[in-house]
Amino acid sequence: MQKIAIVGAGRVGEAAAQFIAQNDMAREIAMLDVREGAAEGCALDIQETAPLFKFDTRLSGSTDPAILRDAGIIVVTAGIPRKPGMSRSDVLDTNVRIIDEIVDNIMRYAPDAILLFVSNPVDVLTWRAWKRSGLPRERVIGQAGVLDSSRMAAFVALETGLCSCDINAMVLGGHGDSMVPMLRYTTINGIPVDKFLDAQALERIVTRTRGGGAEVLALRKNSSAYDAPGAAVAQMVEAIVTDRKRVLPSVAILQGEYSYPDGAMGVPCVLGKNGLERIVELDLNASETAMFKHSMESVLADIARLH
Structure with missing residues (x-):
């Protein structure tokens, strides 16, 4: 470019x-x-x-x-x-x-x-x-899900002691406390993460992922996170510039996907030279659907403030 x-x-x-x-x-x-x-x-x-x-x-x-x-x-x-x-x-x-x-x-x-x-x-x-x-x-x-997913993968690596390079995590939803860490779609070299960690460890990871930015802010006191967000931006830019067709969780405008006719939400997206090329709709179970709905309602409430 x-x-x-x-x-x-x-x-x-x-x-x-x-x-x-x-x-x-x-x-x-x-x-x-x-x-x-x-x-x-x-x-x-x-x-x-x-x-x-x-x-x-x-x-x-x-x-x-x-x-x-x-x-x-x-x-x-x-x-x-x-x-x-x-x-x-x-x-x-x-x-x-x-x-x-x-x-x-x-x-x-x-x-x-x-x-x-x-x-x-x-x-x-x-x-x-x-x-x-x-x-x-x-x-x-x-940009939200790439950063949140990276944070989640980093926390999985810290909990397991395994190589970060083998960990793929997926986080959907709004970029905030109501984000939706997707444990079912989080793997270590293709193996589901729950084969390595018990329920308590997984809950710690979910909680820490949701508060990832706040944790950095609380520690630094005078600065929010910037290295990880900057790297996440670069990964998305690289996918567009090189037309790699990468599947990356990104904030996208929904027009019927996930049963929402309007709004913006972090969902898996295919990114290429045209920007957003496709939204990938995952099959969510009852628990994931409830979390996604809660996250979407939080975003829609903020959108309503703008009218």
């Missing part, structure tokens, strides 16, 4: 830019931030790692939204972060105003881009951006 843009030069945006540049996913990365010098400084800092990591991507930064012009993918990380004790929904009122302005600038300068949202609450803001932009749902997706 010729150009990828990142809106928000905070820690998540910076981490994502570093991973994307380091893996030569685009010839150019453009960073946008409202803070004077923030995007420029971030871009320059990453650019100076190019000789060490042997990449040739060119980075630039600006406060002028015109820098988004002609970007093929735009990653949106801008917004106020959570503070300890805050939920993702607590930042909705402020962040929706920020997202509205960003979407308007995108439609002015890069109306053909694929949009990837990271800003919280990501499910609600992905839906809002889709509505405001008028873009097809294939080009407006959110």
Whole structure:
């Protein structure tokens, strides 16, 4: 891809830019931030790692939204972060105003881009951006499940002592306390995870996965997570740039899938050059269906606040 843009030069945006540049996913990365010098400084800092990591991507930064012009993918990380004790929904009122302005600038300068949202609450803001932009749902997706699934897989590795590379986890639902960790679809080299861990250990993993971001925030106190979210963004971008047709849990606009005619939810998606290429509908048992419904109702309640 010729150009990828990142809106928000905070820690998540910076981490994502570093991973994307380091893996030569685009010839150019453009960073946008409202803070004077923030995007420029971030871009320059990453650019100076190019000789060490042997990449040739060119980075630039600006406060002028015109820098988004002609970007093929735009990653949106801008917004106020959570503070300890805050939920993702607590930042909705402020962040929706920020997202509205960003979407308007995108439609002015890069109306053909694929949009990837990271800003919280990501499910609600992905839906809002889709509505405001008028873009097809294939080009407006959110990052949540890749991060949550990575966290769950990491916790399985820590509990079992087994190699992280062999662990595949799946997390559906909203990106918050009501997310749906799918133990039935979590495996270690194809073997169901419950062959390695008892019910108590699995419950610890589920609880820790749901609070994964809050745990990092509570430990750091002055910063939420950014390395893992940045890596998750890069994995989704890589799937689109290389047209790999990867199955990755992503926030998608539902139009009948999982029995919901509207809304945005983390579900398994096939990602390729067109963005969202297909939603994979899993057969959920009664317990999973109840958790999915609870998660969806939480997202829909936040969406209703926007009307």
